[in-house]
Amino acid sequence: MSETANVWKEWTFKACDENNWIPAKVPGCVHMDLYHNGIIPNPFYGKNESELQWIDKKDWEYQCFFDVPEELKASLHLELVFDGLDTYADVYVNDRHILSADNMFRSWRVDVKQWLTECDNKLSVHFRSPIHEDLPKLERLGYGLPASNDQSDVGGLVDKKISVFARKAPYHYGWDWGPRFVTSGIWREVRLEGWTECRITDVYIRQDEVTPVLAKLTAVLEIEVTEAWEGSLHVLTEGLSWTRKVNLVSGINHVELNMSIDQPRLWWCRGLGEPDLYSFKVELIGTRGSAAQKSIRTGLRTIKLVTNQDDEGTSFYIELNGVAVFAKGANHIPNDSFLTEVTYETYRHEIATAAASNMNMLRVWGGGIYEQDMFYELCDEYGLLVWQDFMFACSMYPGDEVFLLNVKLEAEENIKRLRNYACIALWCGNNEMDTAWSHYDEQAGWGWKKLYSSEQRERIWHDYEQIFHMILPEAVNRWAPDISYWPSSPMCGLKGNEDQHAHQNSSSGDIHYWGVWHSVEPFEKYNEHVGRFMSEYGFQSFPEYESVKTYAEETDMALESEVMLAHQKHKRGNQLIKEYMDIYMREPKDFPSFLYMSQVLQAEAMKTAIEAHRRRKPYCMGSLYWQMNDCWPVASWAGMDYYGRWKALQYYARRSFSDVLLSVDDTDESRLDVYIISDFRFPIHGTLRIELLNFSGDVIWCCVGPVEVDALSGVKALSVNKEELLAGNDETSVLLVVQLETDGTVIGSCEHYLVPFKEMKLADPTIQITEVEGSGGTRFVLETDTLAKQVRLSTSIEGIFDDNYFDLLPNRPKTVTFMARSAGRTPFDFSAPAQLEICSMIDCVTRHTKDLKNSMA
Incomplete structure (x- = not known):
């Protein structure tokens, strides 16, 4: 039998050029140990990121002492096991060098029995600076490799992008949503294992x-x-x-x-x-x-990626137990810049949020880490499929023998570690590298290959093919033969010609569509650019005001303040939000209102995209927006901020990803098309009710009729001529309400407006809130005398509402339930929310003295 023990006494650490040993936490990292000892300020506050770049230029040493437990003394073999060392490390036992590590994504084990005594053994781990370790590799190569998101300038390295040389989480070197904190440390468990x-x-x-x-x-x-x-x-x-x-x-x-x-x-x-x-x-x-x-x-299941030729191109969807799955979800990034700060509760909150948002898939994106086991355990339990990238993103990598062998061993270990998890649906080689380089199309790509000579280009592409067309697919085929491999996301298919590379109108493979946002295209373009599987698309917003206050003072609350720009990693992010807001919304009255309106803007963009994708089922069979979560408090594409607070997008996604979606398409100038999309494995027989209301709640027009929807399908249930529908009514003062009812129960509903928000003629609503008797302060009925747009409920207790950022219609009371975030056995429980606050969009764009804290009736 084998025995495992955590035998370590107090850990300490120091910079290698200093003498003062101070307390450390293992698993942990240098940055957090410095912070918890009061040596550096909060890395996430204000502009502190730029002041802490010295840390990655130093070597660091950790040490502790330990005795060999009685239960291990008799073991024939005693192994020292590190589940993760970040990244370049030399390990010593009783001053004897026993191993050197060079890959954050691998584990390391050595039989140390011959060098141990019963008591007071010393374990030392010397971490070499990843900066000083990798700069010589760049020098030897003779030219830099593309690494678009490597913020070398922030790190004081000018244009020397060295992230590609380290088998280390790429996002540690910065991204367009994350800071540059190049960490070192014992980031996963270390233990003694004995066996005989x-x-x-x-x-x-x-x-x-x-x-x-x-x-x-x-x-x-x-x-x-x-x-x-x-x-x-x-x-x-x-x-x-x-x-x-x-x-x-x-x-x-x-x-x-x-x-x-x-x-x-x-x-x-x-x-x-x-x-x-x-x-x-x-x-x-x-x-x-x-x-x-x-x-x-x-879990027992059959799962595969289906890419079959059809009349419109090539399909791209996950088939689970013989059922074609429309993938609904988001892209997951690491939950913290400092990985050892992520807890089980952090993971559970994210996974529970995804499930509560009607998602069925998360993509573990290739610029982060192969996640902790608890992440996949939770995905198994909650029924979330995982698209798993290998850890390569937005860069081109070296292809020397040492690097390739390291990648091969990394792939083998992580595939074997994860292959029993039922949730693993797909292994993908990398993020955006095939399309960024676009080897077979001189006019395509991100301009990378034009920076190199023909000889250099061929070498870079040869190295790429070694990893993504040979090493990784061979590893998946050998170690997890029941799981499909996809070389790069996005990509049309492995064709060996210009048809391999994805573009925004590809009819094969998967697509990352970024015309909205990066190219400042209008939201309506989401209706035009729909591919077979939309694996990335997104739009930014700011986090909740309470979250912003954790990194900024009141004097920083301005769009172009230094602190706001420090917490906006996209070059034009804040200005892009403002540009789009000017197109679709009115001017916010103050900065907190701007934060709220940015969230609604983001949510409306993602609603447009998600529903466009689902209406095209089965041509399109996946919609994964960018992104699920954040690694620090920041303005970003996330639907849930760093503290786990749901933005407007998360509530919108919950509605747009519902198992039965009602959606109105108004891309045709002359008509409105009403769609019903069902992800149920059984047919629906129901009654569809469509009403045209004015903003006072009066019914102007109504249509009721039976509908049938086949299992796992969608139908265009009704097409209405806009002119006939309006019949002379003012389009700026009406809305369409659609409901689907089966057996007397409403199973789907939506509202649709005929003009953008800034053109609507809205009056000030008076919203009444009544606590539901016997609910213990967890359920409330809301009523209004006129249309209230994007009603937001908030409270001082951390938690979620079962609906929020919704439109409240007159004469149609709405019941809302609050669920507090829990550290117990369940992610949410029913707790009274203390003081409830409410506002709607009109409160944030008009300048009046109305109290936003409506009192409960």
């Missing part, structure tokens, strides 16, 4: 064939033994068991055991079924009883 006879080093529950009738599985084991060993292998799950005899030789052994489960419970993503999971216990039993054991949890 044998141990199970890896278990893979390979899913050979899975149907609702029968699951054919193979337990694939890697077993290490010290000498020849005979015994039996047992696998158990839920009352079922399988056994075989094994004869193992000294060293590493590979053993397989075939298994089958009748009538298996399948794992489904959210919205299509339950995310059922099985726990498998694997045990080796010898003459002296149990010799080794390991447990694995997984």
Whole structure:
């Protein structure tokens, strides 16, 4: 049997050129240890980022002392295991050098038994500056490699972009939403492992064939033994068991055991079924009883990427258990610039938020990290598919032998670590590199290749192909053969000619559409540029006012203040928000109002995009906006800010991603088309009600009729001539209300306006709030005397409402429930929100003295 122990006494650290040892936290990182010891200020506050760039230019050393526990002393092997070292590290045990690390994404283990004593062993980890380590690599190469988001200037390196040489989280070097903090530290668990006879080093529950009738599985084991060993292998799950005899030789052994489960419970993503999971216990039993054991949890499913030729190009969708899934979700980035600050509760809040927002997929983007196990465990539990990038993004990388071997070992380890998670739907080679370089089209790309000689270009592309067309697909095929591989996002397909590279009107592969935002195209362009799978698109906003106050003073509350610009990593971000606001909205009355309106602007943009994508189902089969979360408090594309506070976008996404969506398309000047899109696996038979109301709530026109929608499909339920619909009424003072009802229950609804907000003739609403009796202050009924646009509820307690940033219609009371954020067993619980505050859009654009804190009736 093997034993594991955390044996470390107090950790301390220091700069290598200093003598003063100070307390450290492990897992942890230099920046946070300096901060917690009061040596540096809060890195996220004000303009502190620029003042802390000296940290990555130093070497740092961590040390602690430890005794060998009684339960480990008798072990034949005693291994020191690091699950993660960030990044260039030399490790010493009792002043003996035992390993050198050079990859943040790999684990490291060494048998140290021969060098240990019973008491007061010393463990030292010396971290070399990633800056000083990698600058010589740039010098040796002789030319720089493209790395668009490497903020070398912030780090005092001018144009020397060295992030590409380190197998380290790319976003640490800065991004257009994140700061430049190039960290060092023991960022994952370190422990002692002891074993003597044998141990199970890896278990893979390979899913050979899975149907609702029968699951054919193979337990694939890697077993290490010290000498020849005979015994039996047992696998158990839920009352079922399988056994075989094994004869193992000294060293590493590979053993397989075939298994089958009748009538298996399948794992489904959210919205299509339950995310059922099985726990498998694997045990080796010898003459002296149990010799080794390991447990694995997984879900049984078949999953693949389908890219078939059709009349319009090539499909691109995930098929789960034979069902074509319309992917709904967002791109995930690391939850913190300092990874060891991320807790289980942080992950759970994000995953619970995604599920509550009717998402079924998150894309783990390639500029961050291969996430912690708890992230994937939560995705398994909540039924969220994961599009998993390898950690390469927006750069071109070197191709020397040492680098390629490092990548190969990194890929093997992470695929093996993650392959039992049911949520893993796709492995993708990199983010945006194929389209950025566009090797086969001289006029396409980001202009990178034009900076190099023909010889350099061929070498750079050769190195690219080595990694993304050879090493990574071979690794996926070998270690996780049931999961598809996609070389780069976006891409049309691996064609070896100019048809390989994606563009905004591609009819094959996936698309990142950034015409809205980067090219300042109007929101309406989202209706035109719809591809087979929209894996990136986005629009920025500021976080909540309470979040902004964590990094700025009242004197900084201006769009172009130095602090606001320091917390805006896009070159023109703040101005782009203002430009779009001028197009679609009225002028905000003050800075807090600007923050609120920026969120509504972002939410309206993403609503336009998401609904355009879903209306094109099944041509389009995925909509993943940029981005789910933030790594620090900042103006960004996120729907949920650094503190987990939901922006307007998160509430809008919850509605636009609903399993049954009602959406009105008005791209045709003469008519309105009403769509019903269903992600249910059963048909819908219901009644569709469409009403034209004025802003006082009077019904001007009404149409009611039966509708049928097939399972997993969408229909254009009605087309209405705009002129006939208006019948002379003022389009600036009316709205369309659409509802779908089945068995007396409304299962979908939406409002649609005929003009942009800035053209609407809105009156001041009087909103009444009444607490629902017996709800303990968690449920409220809202009523208004005239249309109230984008009603926002807020409270001093951290939590969410079941709806927010909604339009409140006169004569149509709305009940809203508050759920407090919880650190307990569930992500949210029902707690009274204390003082409730409410405002609507008109409060933020007009200049009057109306109190925004309406009192509860």
